[in-house]
Amino acid sequence: MAVDIDWSNLGFGYVKTPYRFVAEYRRGKWSKGRMTTYDKIVIPESAGVLQYAQTAFEGLKAYITKDGKVVTFRPDLNEQRLTSSLSRLEMPALPEGMFMEAVEKVVKANKDFIPPYGSGASLYLRPYMFGASNVVGVKPSEDYQFRLFATPVGPYFKNGVKPLTLRVCDYDRAAPHGTGNIKAGLNYAMSLQAIVEAHELGFDENMYLDSATRTFVEETGGANFIFVTKNGTIVTPKSESILPSITRRSLCYVAENYLNMRVEHRPVTFEEVKDFAECGLCGTAAVLSPVGKINDHGREIIFPSGMYEMGPVIRQLYETLVGIQLGEIEAPEGWIHEIDVQDEEEQPADEQAE
Numbered sequence: 534m535a536v537d538i539d540w541s542n543l544g545f546g547y548v549k550t551p552y553r554f555v556a557e558y559r560r561g562k563w564s565k566g567r568m569t570t571y572d573k574i575v576i577p578e579s580a581g582v583l584q585y586a587q588t589a590f591e592g593l594k595a596y597i598t599k600d601g602k603v604v605t606f607r608p609d610l611n612e613q614r615l616t617s618s619l620s621r622l623e624m625p626a627l628p629e630g631m632f633m634e635a636v637e638k639v640v641k642a643n644k645d646f647i648p649p650y651g652s653g654a655s656l657y658l659r660p661y662m663f664g665a666s667n668v669v670g671v672k673p674s675e676d677y678q679f680r681l682f683a684t685p686v687g688p689y690f691k692n693g694v695k696p697l698t699l700r701v702c703d704y705d706r707a708a709p710h711g712t713g714n715i716k717a718g719l720n721y722a723m724s725l726q727a728i729v730e731a732h733e734l735g736f737d738e739n740m741y742l743d744s745a746t747r748t749f750v751e752e753t754g755g756a757n758f759i760f761v762t763k764n765g766t767i768v769t770p771k772s773e774s775i776l777p778s779i780t781r782r783s784l785c786y787v788a789e790n791y792l793n794m795r796v797e798h799r800p801v802t803f804e805e806v807k808d809f810a811e812c813g814l815c816g817t818a819a820v821l822s823p824v825g826k827i828n829d830h831g832r833e834i835i836f837p838s839g840m841y842e843m844g845p846v847i848r849q850l851y852e853t854l855v856g857i858q859l860g861e862i863e864a865p866e867g868w869i870h871e872i873d874v875q876d877e878e879e880q881p882a883d884e885q886a887e
Contacts, residue, residue: 536645540652543687545818550683552642552880554635558677563628568638568881581664581674586719589618590661592817595640595872597650598860605870606858608636610779615660618715623673624662635660635681637872643683644874650859653688696825696840697737697814702727705744706751713774724754738814740827742803743772750801753814757781759821760801761811761846767794770801780815786865787853807834811844821851
């Protein structure tokens with residue numbers, strides 16, 4: 534089908550695509566799973582997701598590489614992280630193979646919405662699960678839905694690199710032994726007031742410190758930190774309440790094995806942040822975004838590299854990882870999952886209800 538999208542001006546938002554995947558968990562068993570064109574969800578008013586925020590999700594992208602292949606980046610790690618999130622929220626694990634089945638079917642069915650190579654855009658995939666049966670007392674839902682939709686998204690950087698300005702946030706993002714290390718919807722709901730306040734004050738994001746002592750760096754509302762020392766060592770904060778970023782893990786491997794850099798994954802005190810040469814935020818959406826300034830209640834920490842453009846080390850990390858994702862640089866074994874979109878499958882007719 535012909536798709537009328539201006540890829541060069543595509544933002545990071547929702548664009549409806551024709552097909553999505555859905556499977557139901559009822560009476561202790563998963564359905565086979567199917568593709569549908571219907572984008573609405575009908576659930577009871579007392580569904581677990583509505584009453585007690587019983588939901589988890591993931592985010593990954595499909596790209597067209599330099600040689601025209603359609604690929605996803607390390608989807609096995611997204612599946613592993615989703616499994617961990619589901620376990621923590623007392624939700625049933627997916628049947629073996631269903632996650633990748635959903636990824637492949639949704640990418641194939643919506644192949645016309647995969648942005649072309651060189652556009653800076655990609656097809657964002659959102660797998661998620663939620664409690665779908667009646668719950669009034671505080672307990673897990675009995676029924677669930679697993680779904681996956683796709684939407685084309687533009688690049689994080691528009692009109693060049695704009696280093697971010699952060700503020701040290703007075704709110705806590707996650708508690709020790711809490712849910713900060715899983716991708717639960719409730720974690721992001723907790724950050725909404727803080728991010729709205731930050732934007733109103735002219736900041737791009739919040740820097741969260743550990744809730745126990747407020748002396749260690751954790752992450753922002755949706756990204757992990759990467760710091761660079763003055764001698765070029767990569768440092769990433771370590772904490773049991775930080776979401777384990779697949780992008781951070783990949784960047785650290787790239788730093789060590791492609792760029793011969795030293796990497797340290799350890800607790801980082803806020804006091805030492807002022808001594809770093811570069812700072813970046815990493816995640817699926819932006820890969821790696823430079824941070825130029827952090828405001829600590831009026832006291833500013835300005836990084837020598839990154840106020841006006843990416844620092845040299847952050848840029849090297851960013852360009853190498855993006856090159857791997859787009860097939861311009863040879864990838865480590867198992868990192869790139871190719872999807873044969875020419876393998877046509879019969880798609881469902883329009884559905885009026887689920």
